[in-house]
Amino acid sequence: MVVEAPVASLKAVYVAEGYENNPENHAVLAELKTKCDKANAIYEVVADNVFKSVSDTQTPQGIMAVMAMPEYSMEQLLAGDKTHLLLLESIQDPGNLGTMVRTGEGAGVTGIIMNKTTVDLFNPKTIRSTMGSIYRVPFYVTDDLGATMQALQRQGISLYAAHLKGQNSYDEEDYTKACGFLIGNEGNGLSDEIANLADAFIKIPMEGQVESLNAAISATLLMYEANRQRRKSN
Amino acid sequence: MVVEAPVASLKAVYVAEGYENNPENHAVLAELKTKCDKANAIYEVVADNVFKSVSDTQTPQGIMAVMAMPEYSMEQLLAGDKTHLLLLESIQDPGNLGTMVRTGEGAGVTGIIMNKTTVDLFNPKTIRSTMGSIYRVPFYVTDDLGATMQALQRQGISLYAAHLKGQNSYDEEDYTKACGFLIGNEGNGLSDEIANLADAFIKIPMEGQVESLNAAISATLLMYEANRQRRKSN
The missing domain is CATH 3.40.1280.10 (SPOUT methyltransferase, trefoil knot domain)
Incomplete structure (x- = not known):
């Protein structure tokens, strides 16, 4: 879902260290970094225990994003x-x-x-x-x-x-x-x-x-x- | 769901004390007792803490039943x-x-x-x-x-x-x-x-x-x- 995020509303991406260290995830992370550059958004790797304490799920996948809430008339x-x-x-x-x-x-x-x-x-x-x-x-x-x-x-x-x-x-x-x-x-x-x-x-x-x-x-x-x-x- | 249970497969009904003591539930419990009689099933009132420890939900509703699993060819x-x-x-x-x-x-x-x-x-x-x-x-x-x-x-x-x-x-x-x-x-x-x-x-x-x-x-x-x-x- 983070990869699909519209550039216009992306504010920050946080990645768990363990996720970043897995070579299988490098392609996705490269794509995300490019997206963050375009969006002028923060891209930050955080320790796994920090990531877990911020996440609301038991087994977080390893990527988290802050986004602007869309508003419609x-x-x-x-x-x-x-x-x-x-x-x-x-x-x-x-x-x-x-x-x-x-x-x-x-x-x-x-x-x-x-x-x-x-x-x-x-x-x-x-x-x-x-x-x-x-x-x-x-x-x-x-x-x-x-x-x-x-x-x-x-x-x-x-x-x-x-x-x-x-x-x-x-x-x-x-x-x-x-x-x-x-x-x-x-x-x-x-x-x-x-x-x-x-x-x-x-x-x-x-x-x-x-x-x-x-x-x-x-x-x-x-x-x-x-x-x-x-x-x-x- | 317990009230809807088919008589043929009903084996036992357990009711939490707190649930039984609430007059609002008397009509439902009377219906269940009759059903247990027909089914030749156990009907038992148990202490709330016992009920809670047996239940798999955080806030059990107060009625539990043991039933035979149906089998079909x-x-x-x-x-x-x-x-x-x-x-x-x-x-x-x-x-x-x-x-x-x-x-x-x-x-x-x-x-x-x-x-x-x-x-x-x-x-x-x-x-x-x-x-x-x-x-x-x-x-x-x-x-x-x-x-x-x-x-x-x-x-x-x-x-x-x-x-x-x-x-x-x-x-x-x-x-x-x-x-x-x-x-x-x-x-x-x-x-x-x-x-x-x-x-x-x-x-x-x-x-x-x-x-x-x-x-x-x-x-x-x-x-x-x-x-x-x-x-x-x-």
Whole structure:
């Protein structure tokens, strides 16, 4: 992930001594040094015990970077008719959030909107789960998800809420125009307040005795259904 | 999950004292006692510190059960023309495996087949991630995944491998007849040996710079595409 970092936001790279001493890593480190030069960023080798005490993982890989957090305006998440948003209410699991960012990039979302009570996008576990997509998927954290939804709707973006009360299956709506999908908290789903602002409820059919799916799994099915429809309509 | 346990496999229930003393839990415990009577299972209240030392979680919920592990023959995973299998090679993350079992039940799989180097289905984290689906989804652990695949193919079951070399998108094949989906290890994907035994490679289209999706996410898209096609063809 450090090798993939955009030059513009790279501030510093720290390498563990043991990592540097392994000849297998020399090619990667040469690439990183060049990158740091271009970025005018610090490049420093530190003792293994120092590296370990700074890292938040049990078995750190040996490279660490300091980067500027990206910031986007709401406008940067919109792409006219092609707008494809994921809107998250109070997602709590960092791995779930990171997986949604990664899958969102794959499905072609134009941005991800989160309320303030969603887990921090810059939680180390979230960042790792994005597998680099954190660098590329525009996001926006809103103080007032309801007001943000209404602003999007005024711009003609249809918002769909994954909801047990949905009449139509998720594959029975048309997502070829500007749209967004609302996914709620892992334990409680969407709040009534937010769900009721959606243009439509949609349901994911479930067989057996399954009552709900994991939040990242639900988001995947909706985002990739939009992707599928848009591929077919081209 | 303990409340949902099938009576036939319930052997013992242990309840933490603190949990039993909370009046809010009396209804659940009454239901569990009745279940234990029916199952001829042990029901025992234990001191909180004993409960905590036996539990593998930091903040145990207060109910624990001992259950017989279900066992299935390969035949129990097959449903003629409706066969819909998930075949896993060396999945390592217990949460990923559990999520696949849960989502698999939702998508209507008739069974899940794993090779021996897939993480233990009875890993506590896997069991929790299944959200109860572990009780209901037939599974089979094979010593020789390749030989198992060939046996399935002889019965007319088409096996599709999610693979970067796939020609067709996953939504361009017909899954309305007996079929199965192969998902490989999180880091390395499917081994060549296993992938080459598949009837066809399929790819999941990915936008941006995404190179692969999480294993459970890929499995979800394939299993639900089969679900979608089968719903439409009814």
